[in-house]
Amino acid sequence: MKTLKSAGILAMILLMVFALTACGGSTENASASTSTPAASSESTPAETTPAETSEPAAAEEITVNVSGSTSVLPLAQEEADAFEAKYPNVRVNVNGGGSSQGVKDVVEGISDIGNTSRNLKDSEKEFNLNEHVIAYDGIAVSVHPSNPVTSLSKEQVQGIFKGEITNWKDVGGNDEEIVVISREDGSGTRGAFEEILKLEDESGSLVSETALIFNGNGGVKAALASKETAIGYLSLGVVDESVKPLEIDGVAPSVETIKAGDYPVSRPFLMNTPQETTEGAQMFIDFILSDEGQAIVEDGYITVK
Amino acid sequence: MILENDRIEQRVLKPMKKMKWSDIFEWLIERVFFICAMFAVFSVAAITIFIFIKGLPAISEIGLLNFTLGSKWKPSANLFGILPMIAGSIFATIGAIAIGVPVGIFTAVYLAEIAPPNVAKFVRPAVELLAGIPSVLYGFFGLVVIVPLVSDVFGGAGYSLLTASFILGVMILPTIISLSEAALRAVPVEYKEGALALGSSHINAVFTVLIPAARSGIVAAIILGVGRAIGETMAVMLVAGNTPRVPGSVLDPIRTMTTNIAMEMNYAVDLHFDALFGTGVVLFVFIMILNLVTYFFVHRNVAK
Numbered sequence: 001m002k003t004l005k006s007a008g009i010l011a012m013i014l015l016m017v018f019a020l021t022a023c024g025g026s027t028e029n030a031s032a033s034t035s036t037p038a039a040s041s042e043s044t045p046a047e048t049t050p051a052e053t054s055e056p057a058a059a060e061e062i063t064v065n066v067s068g069s070t071s072v073l074p075l076a077q078e079e080a081d082a083f084e085a086k087y088p089n090v091r092v093n094v095n096g097g098g099s100s101q102g103v104k105d106v107v108e109g110i111s112d113i114g115n116t117s118r119n120l121k122d123s124e125k126e127f128n129l130n131e132h133v134i135a136y137d138g139i140a141v142s143v144h145p146s147n148p149v150t151s152l153s154k155e156q157v158q159g160i161f162k163g164e165i166t167n168w169k170d171v172g173g174n175d176e177e178i179v180v181i182s183r184e185d186g187s188g189t190r191g192a193f194e195e196i197l198k199l200e201d202e203s204g205s206l207v208s209e210t211a212l213i214f215n216g217n218g219g220v221k222a223a224l225a226s227k228e229t230a231i232g233y234l235s236l237g238v239v240d241e242s243v244k245p246l247e248i249d250g251v252a253p254s255v256e257t258i259k260a261g262d263y264p265v266s267r268p269f270l271m272n273t274p275q276e277t278t279e280g281a282q283m284f285i286d287f288i289l290s291d292e293g294q295a296i297v298e299d300g301y302i303t304v305k
Numbered sequence: 306m307i308l309e310n311d312r313i314e315q316r317v318l319k320p321m322k323k324m325k326w327s328d329i330f331e332w333l334i335e336r337v338f339f340i341c342a343m344f345a346v347f348s349v350a351a352i353t354i355f356i357f358i359k360g361l362p363a364i365s366e367i368g369l370l371n372f373t374l375g376s377k378w379k380p381s382a383n384l385f386g387i388l389p390m391i392a393g394s395i396f397a398t399i400g401a402i403a404i405g406v407p408v409g410i411f412t413a414v415y416l417a418e419i420a421p422p423n424v425a426k427f428v429r430p431a432v433e434l435l436a437g438i439p440s441v442l443y444g445f446f447g448l449v450v451i452v453p454l455v456s457d458v459f460g461g462a463g464y465s466l467l468t469a470s471f472i473l474g475v476m477i478l479p480t481i482i483s484l485s486e487a488a489l490r491a492v493p494v495e496y497k498e499g500a501l502a503l504g505s506s507h508i509n510a511v512f513t514v515l516i517p518a519a520r521s522g523i524v525a526a527i528i529l530g531v532g533r534a535i536g537e538t539m540a541v542m543l544v545a546g547n548t549p550r551v552p553g554s555v556l557d558p559i560r561t562m563t564t565n566i567a568m569e570m571n572y573a574v575d576l577h578f579d580a581l582f583g584t585g586v587v588l589f590v591f592i593m594i595l596n597l598v599t600y601f602f603v604h605r606n607v608a609k
Contacts, residue, residue: 098571123575179462184547185380186572194381204382212464212558213547215568226453227462 068102163208400470409481464546488522
């Protein structure tokens, strides 16, 4: 009995030692991984900056804070990665928060750039921001991959989101109730979707009051992927095989159809800056609008040219 | 001033000189404790003032009745009625009580009275672990497991009052179990012995003597559970469907006050933004009432 007890204690001590060493190891790894980018950003500018004569004050660290629409976020992050790779002395912090938050952040000076996935509202125009269209995006009306419906007319989409069409069999699908998924009030994607599909009037949004509401493009995608009878809308850039985008009036959403003006549900991505745009923010926007930056836009979104 | 100095000098000089250092130390430590205590008070005051300053103008602009009794939340049309959210919070909490309280109290009785020690030995840590699981994981579990289950069994989308109530009911279990068990154990053993001596069965004694005697402790446990349920945000947001509409059945989606704030805070501007703080004020009032009720019950317990 006694030996069993001491064996147990020994096992516990061994476990603790293992746990401690494991902790030690992981923190070492963490510190090593965080130190490498810092080291590289210190060493590389010394080599590259003499060649980059066009960039003044290249040796000092510049930080650009970007926030706003969750629809613009994935694109802004990719642009930021490429931008940082080209100019190692610049750090771009990209955050979400939503279109309205992006405008608010720029006005309050929290961010250098505020992203919106819609045109500015009248109340936001008063801030006199510099608006830069960096790309166009489609809004994909999507369903669960197992849904037999592949195409809807614009009127059918309107009817479904207004709550007038409530069964899939009315639009050529199975005899199942339609679960309508929308976004929270104030979302740029929702605003653009309602504007384009005329789902708003002077009394506000016309989207059915019984619609489920999910947070962000990710929330809608997760809900669509898990619900066979659901329909929702999300940024074309975040569509993957977990959801099925529908054709609208026989036109599938894609970069080509939106560019040609055939797919009706598209909107601009804006980067908004204050009148006194910071140097870093201007560099970043110039980069996105350059051929190099637009090449990144091309992968999933529509270029401005 | 001089007099005061004299007095302090007297007090310090009276004991041996050696005591001086420890006196200062004592004084210093007391101040540190005082500052720590004030930190909590200051935080509560700051949060309260901030929420009311931000929220009250919106409520007065919208109108108290329009705000709290309006059944339409439609910021795009300047309609800010939070009745659906108040109803959502209350219904979800009632649902959580309906599921969590019976299970919780029976578990507490089992642990305090019936469970053999080697069963209690792993039930209790399991309950404690349940308390430690982050709420977002409850929500995630609900989204992946409970939502499809409810949809399959009862029909509908699965994002519903029922799902939210179930998740909240499980979340408040640890609070109810541990506090109720403590209340049951605090009942003097003579009560039970007396009941048994009078010929009562064990289970009968539990229900007619033990639980009534521990009543105020159990009620306090339930109210604390309610506080947790009404304040929960993340788990509810993932499973409730978040439709701002007064639910007509347990299978309808709901939006609670907390999720209303969390969902729209990032997107709101102008009056919409302030109305979210107004929602916070109403939520705050609810929590205050709950705290007062808890205080009343705990106080009465002591007075007895």
